[in-house]
Amino acid sequence: MLDAKHFREGLEQTAEQLARRGFSLDVAALQALETRRKDVQVRTETLQSERNARSKSIGQAKSRGDDIAPLLAEVGSLGEQLDAAKVELAEIQEQLQSIIAGVPNLPHEDVPQGADESENVEISRFGTPPIFSFAVKDHVDIGAGLNNGLDFEMATKLTGARFVVMNGVVARLHRALIQFMLDLHTEEHGYQETYVPLIVNQDSLFGTGQLPKFGKDLFHVEGETEDKLSLSLIPTSEVPLTNIARDEILDEEQLPMKLTAHTPCFRSEAGSHGRDTRGLIRQHQFDKVELVQLVKPEDSMAALEALTQHAETVLQRLELPYRKVLLCTGDMGFGATKTYDLEVWLPAQDTYREISSCSNMGDFQARRMQGRFRRKGAKKPELLHTLNGSGLAVGRTLVAILENYQEADGSVRIPAALQPYMNGVERISPR
RNA sequence: GGUGAGGUGGCCGAGCGGCUGAAGGCGCUCCCCUGCUAAGGGAGUAUAGGGUUUAUAGCCCUAUCGAGGGUUCGAAUCCCUCCCUCACCGCCA
Numbered sequence: 001m002l003d004a005k006h007f008r009e010g011l012e013q014t015a016e017q018l019a020r021r022g023f024s025l026d027v028a029a030l031q032a033l034e035t036r037r038k039d040v041q042v043r044t045e046t047l048q049s050e051r052n053a054r055s056k057s058i059g060q061a062k063s064r065g066d067d068i069a070p071l072l073a074e075v076g077s078l079g080e081q082l083d084a085a086k087v088e089l090a091e092i093q094e095q096l097q098s099i100i101a102g103v104p105n106l107p108h109e110d111v112p113q114g115a116d117e118s119e120n121v122e123i124s125r126f127g128t129p130p131i132f133s134f135a136v137k138d139h140v141d142i143g144a145g146l147n148n149g150l151d152f153e154m155a156t157k158l159t160g161a162r163f164v165v166m167n168g169v170v171a172r173l174h175r176a177l178i179q180f181m182l183d184l185h186t187e188e189h190g191y192q193e194t195y196v197p198l199i200v201n202q203d204s205l206f207g208t209g210q211l212p213k214f215g216k217d218l219f220h221v222e223g224e225t226e227d228k229l230s231l232s233l234i235p236t237s238e239v240p241l242t243n244i245a246r247d248e249i250l251d252e253e254q255l256p257m258k259l260t261a262h263t264p265c266f267r268s269e270a271g272s273h274g275r276d277t278r279g280l281i282r283q284h285q286f287d288k289v290e291l292v293q294l295v296k297p298e299d300s301m302a303a304l305e306a307l308t309q310h311a312e313t314v315l316q317r318l319e320l321p322y323r324k325v326l327l328c329t330g331d332m333g334f335g336a337t338k339t340y341d342l343e344v345w346l347p348a349q350d351t352y353r354e355i356s357s358c359s360n361m362g363d364f365q366a367r368r369m370q371g372r373f374r375r376k377g378a379k380k381p382e383l384l385h386t387l388n389g390s391g392l393a394v395g396r397t398l399v400a401i402l403e404n405y406q407e408a409d410g411s412v413r414i415p416a417a418l419q420p421y422m423n424g425v426e427r428i429s430p431r
Numbered sequence: 432g433g434u435g436a437g438g439u440g441g442c443c444g445a446g447c448g449g450c451u452g453a454a455g456g457c458g459c460u461c462c463c464c465u466g467c468u469a470a471g472g473g474a475g476u477a478u479a480g481g482g483u484u485u486a487u488a489g490c491c492c493u494a495u496c497g498a499g500g501g502u503u504c505g506a507a508u509c510c511c512u513c514c515c516u517c518a519c520c521g522c523c524a
Binding site: 004037038041042044045046048049051052054055056058059060062063068071072074075076078079249370379380381 | 441448449450476478479480481482487491492493494503504505
């Protein structure tokens with residue numbers, strides 16, 4: 001959520017900046033609403049003030065033993081006027097709020113202008129795509145060949161499309177990846193390991209920006225209290241991790257707060273685009289190791305570089321070829337002010353595919369969730385800056401390993417960094 | 432799931448329907464006094480929104496005593512619903 005100032009003063013500039021990312025702000029409607037808001041709010045508060053004063057004098061008269069009947073008569077229609085004004089104000093503010101809550105973050109000045117992913121800017125590459133002397137298989141076939149290591153049919157029976165059952169050594173490899181990532185981030189990058197709920201409430205989802213606009217991407221849980229406190233499965237652990245700061249005022253010394261968690265993630269819309277219908281790339285349920293940082297505003301841009309590097313380190317240690325891309329304005333997420341994507345090489349697709357997305361959200365989420373901190377000696381708390389990134393998406397990492405390390409006989413080599421997590425095994429093979 | 436108690440400012444803790452944004456204490460900040468790291472005295476110490484303004488300074492107004500409704504001229508105080516916490520019992524990984 002943007003600072004309300006952006007909608008009061010400098011509305012035109014705000015609209016221009018938003019236009020950079022393809023969002024058109026209805027300036028005229030906002031201006032009209034804002035004018036009414038000011039008018040009605042002043043009127044409401046004046047009436048309120050008036051009534052407070054009258055009520056007070058009634059109280060005083062009563063305690064003196066005076067007759068309060070004339071004073072009561074004087075109050076007359078004040079109450080009704082006030083009620084009407086309050087209703088009107090509430091309506092206006094609701095309208096304003098619903099517009100403002102749906103406005104995305106302003107892109108950082110570093111972010112290149114562009115309409116869609118074709119205009120993202122490649123920053124760097126690591127490693128070189130392997131050359132194979134045989135016809136490469138995709139991860140679905142490789143996984144199936146590893147003693148039915150990936151079983152999509154079974155998952156379809158159990159649940160439906162876009163889920164998977166992993167068996168044996170492939171399930172083990174999946175688990176090893178998680179352990180490896182968590183150890184790296186906690187032991188070398190200074191993150192605190194965190195275990196969080198996989199079901200969150202609507203306040204949390206509003207805080208990180210999934211609501212009100214993207215509710216259809218979520219799986220909602222039917223709770224015992226169906227109306228007020230509905231709950232949803234997390235689409236990413238960014239939601240619970242970042243909302244740890246919601247309605248808190250942290251001490252300056254607690255910052256930066258760096259958290260990591262492994263969780264499954266659940267996404268409802270993941271299947272409806274007709275893309276990546278085969279394999280693990282786009283599932284309703286997938287595991288992810290998430291990195292979240294809560295920092296002081298002046299530190300957030302440097303923190304984005306560091307956090308992205310932390311995610312890159314995973315790929316480097318696994319010796320997977322990847323490239324780093326700076327997203328253009330048109331391809332960024334709702335709350336992001338600047339985002340790097342890491343794309344890993346997938347031989348079977350002969351292309352780089354997203355495996356991590358690292359974003360600086362600025363104060364956008366912090367304002368929504370009132371996540372703040374207080375500087376030493378300062379009186380006023382300030383909004384935090386929040387960042388998050390995948391470190392990494394586990395399913396896609398598994399895909400990358402199966403495909404990049406495949407051998408002609410259907411076996412798969414295990415990268416050295418991962419071997420300690422695989423009981424020293426150097427390769428996995430069909431039995 | 433059952434029974435009982437309770438949710439007030441950074442913390443503890445008062446609060447007859449009006450003079451309580453909220454006593455008192457602790458903590459914290461500043462000042463004074465004091466010959467020894469102690470004690471004492473004084474002042475200050477919530478957040479959000481709005482108006483005015485060159486101003487994140489002042490000043491004025493409004494809101495907030497778990498949340499939301501209601502009664503009333505007026506609610507921290509009365510009524511209803513919900514959420515949460517604690518204790519004991521039951522159940523359970």
